[in-house]
Amino acid sequence: MKNTANQYLQPITTKTNNKNHLEIGGCDLINLAREYKTPLYIIDEATLRSICKDYIRAFEKYENVQFLYASKALCNMAVLNIVASENFGCDVVSEGELYTALKAGMKPEKILFNGNNKTYEELEYAVNSNVGRFSVDNLTELTMLNEIAQKENKIVSILLRINPKIECHTHEYIKTGQEDSKFGFNMAEIDKVIENIQNNFKNIDLKGLHAHIGSQIFETEVFKDEIEILISEYERIKNKYNLEFTEINLGGGFGVKYTENDEPLSIYEIGEVIVSTLKEKCEKYNIQNPKLYLEPGRSVICTSGVTLYTVGNIKEIPNIRTYVSVDGGMSDNIRPALYGAKYEAVLANKMNSNEELKNVKIVGKLCESGDILIEEIKLPNPKKDDILCVFNTGAYNYSMSSNYNRIKKPAMILVNNSQSDIIVNRETFEDLVRNDVVPKRLENK
Numbered sequence: 001m002k003n004t005a006n007q008y009l010q011p012i013t014t015k016t017n018n019k020n021h022l023e024i025g026g027c028d029l030i031n032l033a034r035e036y037k038t039p040l041y042i043i044d045e046a047t048l049r050s051i052c053k054d055y056i057r058a059f060e061k062y063e064n065v066q067f068l069y070a071s072k073a074l075c076n077m078a079v080l081n082i083v084a085s086e087n088f089g090c091d092v093v094s095e096g097e098l099y100t101a102l103k104a105g106m107k108p109e110k111i112l113f114n115g116n117n118k119t120y121e122e123l124e125y126a127v128n129s130n131v132g133r134f135s136v137d138n139l140t141e142l143t144m145l146n147e148i149a150q151k152e153n154k155i156v157s158i159l160l161r162i163n164p165k166i167e168c169h170t171h172e173y174i175k176t177g178q179e180d181s182k183f184g185f186n187m188a189e190i191d192k193v194i195e196n197i198q199n200n201f202k203n204i205d206l207k208g209l210h211a212h213i214g215s216q217i218f219e220t221e222v223f224k225d226e227i228e229i230l231i232s233e234y235e236r237i238k239n240k241y242n243l244e245f246t247e248i249n250l251g252g253g254f255g256v257k258y259t260e261n262d263e264p265l266s267i268y269e270i271g272e273v274i275v276s277t278l279k280e281k282c283e284k285y286n287i288q289n290p291k292l293y294l295e296p297g298r299s300v301i302c303t304s305g306v307t308l309y310t311v312g313n314i315k316e317i318p319n320i321r322t323y324v325s326v327d328g329g330m331s332d333n334i335r336p337a338l339y340g341a342k343y344e345a346v347l348a349n350k351m352n353s354n355e356e357l358k359n360v361k362i363v364g365k366l367c368e369s370g371d372i373l374i375e376e377i378k379l380p381n382p383k384k385d386d387i388l389c390v391f392n393t394g395a396y397n398y399s400m401s402s403n404y405n406r407i408k409k410p411a412m413i414l415v416n417n418s419q420s421d422i423i424v425n426r427e428t429f430e431d432l433v434r435n436d437v438v439p440k441r442l443e444n445k
């Protein structure tokens with residue numbers, strides 16, 4: 001089965017050039033570091049487009065599929081523009097993500113609004129923007145949504161987010177399908193909710209069910225279980241309440257290769273399992289194949305992204321360890337500090353080096369001992385001013401970045417065919433103080 005970009009440690013265009021520098025998208029990373037400064041996020045357009053195309057091909061045996069890129073993974077206008085041009089819609093979980101998607105030219109009917117605590121203002125904004133689907137998470141939201149739709153004289157199409165109670169073998173903090181979860185309706189409350197919709201919520205058009213069972217998943221069994229639960233519930237509700245159900249959303253969660261030990265599935269394997277299971281279950285429960293939504297985030301964007309850092313201080317503690325400090329850290333990648341995420345990296349200016357490999361710990365420049373990027377890695381004799389390239393930083397890096405220690409958020413560039421373009425500007429000092437206000441009464445003190 002064809003390998004797909006999520007199964008690689010590096011973007012698909014990665015090469016070593018004749019200067020022994022690493023190259024991505026035909027661009028020498030050392031030149032990029034000089035031109036754009038570091039830390040620097042880089043997105044390889046070819047990798048991003050290739051995985052989008054693989055998703056479309058992998059599911060082409062199913063007649064009606066809409067991919068919704070989970071924009072939480074990385075939300076900016078250029079990335080959303082690219083995925084939209086590959087026929088993806090997107091899922092958003094806030095008015096900020098929605099605003100960005102609309103600004104990027106994403107068609108509102110291809111946007112699905114997710115989230116467990118959407119505010120009245122967010123729902124109002126989304127209804128007024130004619131967002132295609134709402135995945136309704138709870139009764140509070142349903143009540144507000146119906147009220148807004150009534151006020152605007154609209155019928156709003158929704159899916160119900162249910163909690164199928166599936167445990168997936170992934171890190172505890174990114175599990176969302178188990179019973180004890182803040183997300184979705186528990187199965188026991190569904191009938192009450194449907195009755196409520198039928199009796200009280202006249203401006204709601206219930207199209208089907210939605211679930212999302214976790215992230216960075218490497219196995220197919222959980223998706224088979226998810227489909228069985230969703231389709232059996234879909235059939236039960238559809239018949240019991242005589243509903244015009246036509247849609248199902250299986251969420252995202254497909255894995256990527258952060259380290260040699262990770263063995264994510266090819267998108268084609270995922271496609272084959274999901275399509276065959278879905279068809280089989282629809283036959284078993286005697287229902288027509290519903291329209292299928294999938295919401296991959298990490299697997300779409302992660303591998304196309306790398307981060308460049310410049311090495312600064314190196315602290316050798318004899319017989320203990322060597323700390324290699326870089327000019328970024330948990331402000332641009334909080335995942336290692338947040339949940340022990342692991343990454344691979346190289347010194348981009350020392351590819352094919354004969355220098356002795358040293359076991360080092362890569363740490364950031366922020367004032368936390370937990371500001372670690374890589375716990376342990378072998379690098380060829382790291383020195384000040386070397387350029388470290390950390391792989392697989394496309395997902396949940398920039399989107400979780402912060403200004404802790406008043407660090408300016410890095411720039412992001414898009415590379416393709418030897419060309420590089422800024423897609424997110426590096427923050428400036430002015431950006432850092434933009435929202436600060438010194439009250440007048442403090443000025444003369």
Ligand SMILES: Cc1ncc(COP(=O)(O)O)c(C=O)c1O
Nearest residue numbers: 070212215252253295296297298
């Ligand atoms: C509802 C929903 N859909 C999609 C995703 C995307 O998951 P992933 O990035 O693992 O594909 C998430 C991630 O948390 C989610 O909560």
